[in-house]
Amino acid sequence: MKSPTAPGRWPVLGHAPALITRRLQFLSSLSSLSSVGEVVRIRLGPIPAYVVTSPAAVQKLLVPGDRDYDRGRLMAKASVWFGDSLLTSHGPSHEQQRRSLRSAFTSEQVDSHVRHVQDSARTLVKSWTPGEMLAMDELMKDLALTNTAQSLFSTSLTTGSLESIRLHMPALFKSVIFRTILPSGLERMPTFGNFRFRKAMRSLDDAVAAIIAARRAESGDKHGDLLDSLLAAQDDQGNMLPDKQIRDHVMTMLVAGSESTAAVLSWALYEIFRDPDLARRVREEVGALPADQAFTAADVLALTCVNNVISETLRRYPVPFIMRRSLKPVRLGEIELPAGAEIVYSPYLLHHDPRWFPDPLRFDPDRWSSERHGSVPKGAYLPFGAGAHVCIGKRMALAGLATALAVICSHWQLEPVAGQRIREVATGTVHPNRMPMIPRRLPADEWERAA
Numbered sequence: 001m002k003s004p005t006a007p008g009r010w011p012v013l014g015h016a017p018a019l020i021t022r023r024l025q026f027l028s029s030l031s032s033l034s035s036v037g038e039v040v041r042i043r044l045g046p047i048p049a050y051v052v053t054s055p056a057a058v059q060k061l062l063v064p065g066d067r068d069y070d071r072g073r074l075m076a077k078a079s080v081w082f083g084d085s086l087l088t089s090h091g092p093s094h095e096q097q098r099r100s101l102r103s104a105f106t107s108e109q110v111d112s113h114v115r116h117v118q119d120s121a122r123t124l125v126k127s128w129t130p131g132e133m134l135a136m137d138e139l140m141k142d143l144a145l146t147n148t149a150q151s152l153f154s155t156s157l158t159t160g161s162l163e164s165i166r167l168h169m170p171a172l173f174k175s176v177i178f179r180t181i182l183p184s185g186l187e188r189m190p191t192f193g194n195f196r197f198r199k200a201m202r203s204l205d206d207a208v209a210a211i212i213a214a215r216r217a218e219s220g221d222k223h224g225d226l227l228d229s230l231l232a233a234q235d236d237q238g239n240m241l242p243d244k245q246i247r248d249h250v251m252t253m254l255v256a257g258s259e260s261t262a263a264v265l266s267w268a269l270y271e272i273f274r275d276p277d278l279a280r281r282v283r284e285e286v287g288a289l290p291a292d293q294a295f296t297a298a299d300v301l302a303l304t305c306v307n308n309v310i311s312e313t314l315r316r317y318p319v320p321f322i323m324r325r326s327l328k329p330v331r332l333g334e335i336e337l338p339a340g341a342e343i344v345y346s347p348y349l350l351h352h353d354p355r356w357f358p359d360p361l362r363f364d365p366d367r368w369s370s371e372r373h374g375s376v377p378k379g380a381y382l383p384f385g386a387g388a389h390v391c392i393g394k395r396m397a398l399a400g401l402a403t404a405l406a407v408i409c410s411h412w413q414l415e416p417v418a419g420q421r422i423r424e425v426a427t428g429t430v431h432p433n434r435m436p437m438i439p440r441r442l443p444a445d446e447w448e449r450a451a
């Protein structure tokens with residue numbers, strides 16, 4: 001059976017204008033076409049691509065493993081920057097990498113990440129003064145990047161290397177997604193943007209290489225961080241990973257671990273504090289945590305209201321789309337696709353389908369209460385993907401998010417600035433165009449307990 005074509009196709013450009021100018025509305029509008037087929041055809045200029053709209057077909061795409069698919073044209077291009085890592089590989093090479101990195105994501109690593117997040121979030125909230133205007137989206141980017149870097153490098157993260165990562169990573173975040181879409185020739189042109197991007201890449205490479213070299217030169221003391229695990233990791237033949245591959249994994253973790261976490265934190269704070277009743281419920285819950293003790297992942301993952309807020313934020317503001325490419329003819333739902341077909345699955349589309357999430361634009365953390373959330377079918381909620389490529393940092397991300405929210409909400413009442421229109425901007429994540437907020441003091445008794 002042939003897949004239906006999405007409406008709104010332009011001559012020559014196909015659906016590229018819709019994907020560039022109103023990506024999120026376009027993607028969520030495709031869920032209404034699911035009655036005509038589980039796979040909808042779109043055109044990216046001359047190239048056809050197939051958007052999978054039904055949870056069952058997305059499960060079929062992701063879950064049997066990835067012998068039939070590679071990562072598609074976006075990741076093929078991103079491998080120029082991220083090298084050979086989990087984000088860009090597929091099949092047996094990916095399976096081997098996944099096995100060798102398992103030791104970097106143990107419960108001890110997650111607990112250690114929680115401690116880093118608790119410390120840096122505390123330092124951050126103590127630097128705020130009541131009534132000042134905060135650019136919360138920028139602060140959350142910095143917090144998420146610092147936390148990921150600390151969990152990767154712990155004590156080897158000197159002030160200089162952290163500064164270099166903080167300075168150059170935003171240029172990478174900003175343009176990497178557009179660069180994967182642009183024709184390759186444009187990247188070699190002598191423009192300011194290309195110059196800045198290349199400089200950022202070089203500086204990040206130098207900072208990461210210096211940290212790896214310094215760690216290798218040490219006498220073998222253990223730091224208990226992700227870099228220790230990467231340096232100790234072995235491939236299936238028992239060989240240690242070469243420096244180039246460790247660099248590729250480190251860059252991947254810095255990018256994959258920070259940008260999405262920052263966006264989710266900003267949106268969660270925005271949603272909590274524009275609903276006074278929700279803010280009160282969250283504060284009551286986090287107020288019961290022992291503020292003077294180090295949290296564990298188990299402590300923060302047991303916070304029902306906070307974790308429902310996180311689940312709902314991940315539903316409402318998820319990764320916009322992810323690609324695969326068929327390596328042989330495949331069948332998804334009713335549709336046969338040829339080898340080489342570019343396939344799109346979109347957590348944004350799935351999470352805004354009113355069949356599973358009534359009134360999908362409404363932020364409602366109680367959708368995730370134990371009585372209600374059983375009705376969501378498999379494949380309809382995929383904030384961390386599924387199958388062979390399910391997010392390796394999922395538990396670390398969830399525990400880190402809950403920790404940061406617990407620390408921030410137990411110290412301050414945040415006030416969204418009136419009259420500012422906050423828009424969703426889709427790049428590799430859905431992030432806010434801006435997020436100005438004003439911290440206000442908590443009632444005295446709560447402030448004393450938190451301090």
Ligand code: HEM
Pocket residue numbers: 086087098148252253256257258260261264319322382383384385386388389390391392393394396397
């Ligand atoms: C809220 C935070 C996060 C979100 C929403 C998120 C989302 C995702 C999604 C949707 C995928 C699947 C991609 C696919 O199907 O191709 C993924 C994969 C991945 N994520 Fe995350 N992620 C988050 C945090 C993290 C963190 C903290 C790390 C590491 C420190 C991380 C590292 C990775 C890596 C390496 C992959 C590729 C896994 C593979 O292909 O085997 N992510 N993430």
